[in-house]
Amino acid sequence: MFRKTLEPSAKALAPRTEDNNEELIKRNADLSHALEDSKQLREQLRQSQKLESIGTLAAGLVHDFNNILHIVQGYASALVEHKVAPEKVVKAGRAIVRAVEQGTVLARQLLATAGKSEAKHEPTDVNGLLRPLVDFMTEAFPTTLTIVSELDGEIPNIMADANQINQAVLNLCVNAKDAMAGGGKLTVRTRTIAGMEIRKRFHDAEAERYVSISVADTGSGMEEATRRHIFEPFFTTKAPGKGTGLGLSVTYAIVQSQNGFIDVASEPGRGSTFNIYLPIPKEPAVLAEAAETFAAKEAKTPAGHGETVLFVEDELEQLKLMETFLTDEGFNVLTARDGAEAVEVHRRFRDAIAVVVLDLGLAKLNGWEAFRIMKQMNPKLKGILASGFLSAEVKSQLANGTLSALVPKPYEPRQLLTNIERAIHA
Numbered sequence: 001m002f003r004k005t006l007e008p009s010a011k012a013l014a015p016r017t018e019d020n021n022e023e024l025i026k027r028n029a030d031l032s033h034a035l036e037d038s039k040q041l042r043e044q045l046r047q048s049q050k051l052e053s054i055g056t057l058a059a060g061l062v063h064d065f066n067n068i069l070h071i072v073q074g075y076a077s078a079l080v081e082h083k084v085a086p087e088k089v090v091k092a093g094r095a096i097v098r099a100v101e102q103g104t105v106l107a108r109q110l111l112a113t114a115g116k117s118e119a120k121h122e123p124t125d126v127n128g129l130l131r132p133l134v135d136f137m138t139e140a141f142p143t144t145l146t147i148v149s150e151l152d153g154e155i156p157n158i159m160a161d162a163n164q165i166n167q168a169v170l171n172l173c174v175n176a177k178d179a180m181a182g183g184g185k186l187t188v189r190t191r192t193i194a195g196m197e198i199r200k201r202f203h204d205a206e207a208e209r210y211v212s213i214s215v216a217d218t219g220s221g222m223e224e225a226t227r228r229h230i231f232e233p234f235f236t237t238k239a240p241g242k243g244t245g246l247g248l249s250v251t252y253a254i255v256q257s258q259n260g261f262i263d264v265a266s267e268p269g270r271g272s273t274f275n276i277y278l279p280i281p282k283e284p285a286v287l288a289e290a291a292e293t294f295a296a297k298e299a300k301t302p303a304g305h306g307e308t309v310l311f312v313e314d315e316l317e318q319l320k321l322m323e324t325f326l327t328d329e330g331f332n333v334l335t336a337r338d339g340a341e342a343v344e345v346h347r348r349f350r351d352a353i354a355v356v357v358l359d360l361g362l363a364k365l366n367g368w369e370a371f372r373i374m375k376q377m378n379p380k381l382k383g384i385l386a387s388g389f390l391s392a393e394v395k396s397q398l399a400n401g402t403l404s405a406l407v408p409k410p411y412e413p414r415q416l417l418t419n420i421e422r423a424i425h426a
């Protein structure tokens, strides 16, 4: 595990020759042997390696962010200097919004990696976590893919960070989808494996039992030459704009932070299977604790009391997440995926809707335009706008009270909840 931590980051320090790489890896290997007896030093070194890999990620991200800024700068200057034909203004605006959204995705990926040192270790029901993910894929992935789940009902809870595990598995699933452009079968499987089995491959696997989460596809598979590099940050075989090369390095970092292991079996033309192994804790107390957390959750009074919220967001994953979250919090949730649809839903349910939450960068009508139309129909309507970028016009509407709140993206669900409660009770 130790050597593996070093490998991706060391290799990613471009440009390096193969020789240099080998020497680095050897040096790191020697180092790790020398320190084997000293747990404390080992931990310190692990920490500094973490920092190093974050640094490497950050350096690469600066490059990607510069590209994004370049796009925004180009279109924005053209707009300011009136070099864009009137009928192309919207198109230019969209290009800017898209670039900004790409930046947000990158920022989230970085957060996922950087946050690994603060990974939670809470009782986690792995199957319970995977089921919604499988549902989501069934809905969102192309219909040429068959999504199958084989979840072993007997697996015990583990101590883990549910959000991070979710992210790690999702990254594998997105890759599986990408590898099956012509259709195929994606299988998500869980089971329990004896620690002895894991130790055959990973010598420092200490737990007695592990939960394995497998993501198998029937797609393109990989040559050995590709397979060797896949966990390195920024390694991608995808066309520019199609891949960042961050997915597997983030998954790798997450699995490490959860004291787990990851391996892959792949054959060109036949598909790939990724396996994540996560330790099952010895004390069965984990189950009692999980039950307690659940009970505590049940006892908590929800924020909403059946008020209707119209939630408008074009990103399906985010929409589903917030729909579930707000429903759990006691709200009645209506959804729409673009500005025009939002106006239509509002027209039909006008009197019922207490608050509308809109993403600013929506298709057809942007969030602000859509909200203005609704507000004309119902002056009492409360509006919350979420965006990574806020224009002076929108900000001034907050100041004069037309809008209840502006929420910068990306936001935490709780943060939005506070704003919804405030808007309702204002």
Ligand SMILES: Nc1ncnc2c1ncn2[C@@H]1O[C@H](COP(=O)(O)OP(=O)(O)O)[C@@H](O)[C@H]1O
Pocket: 171, 175, 176, 179, 217, 219, 220, 221, 222, 226, 230, 235, 236, 237, 238, 242, 243, 244, 245, 246, 247, 248, 249, 271, 272
């Ligand atoms: N399921 C898979 N089948 C085939 N190749 C894969 C699979 N998963 C990952 N890869 C390879 O690993 C590379 C790195 O993956 P990743 O880190 O997620 O970055 P990205 O998906 O942005 O390229 C991919 O570009 C691809 O070559």
Ligand SMILES: [Mg+2]
Pocket: 171, 174, 175, 243, 245, 246, 247, 248
């Ligand atoms: Mg990927």
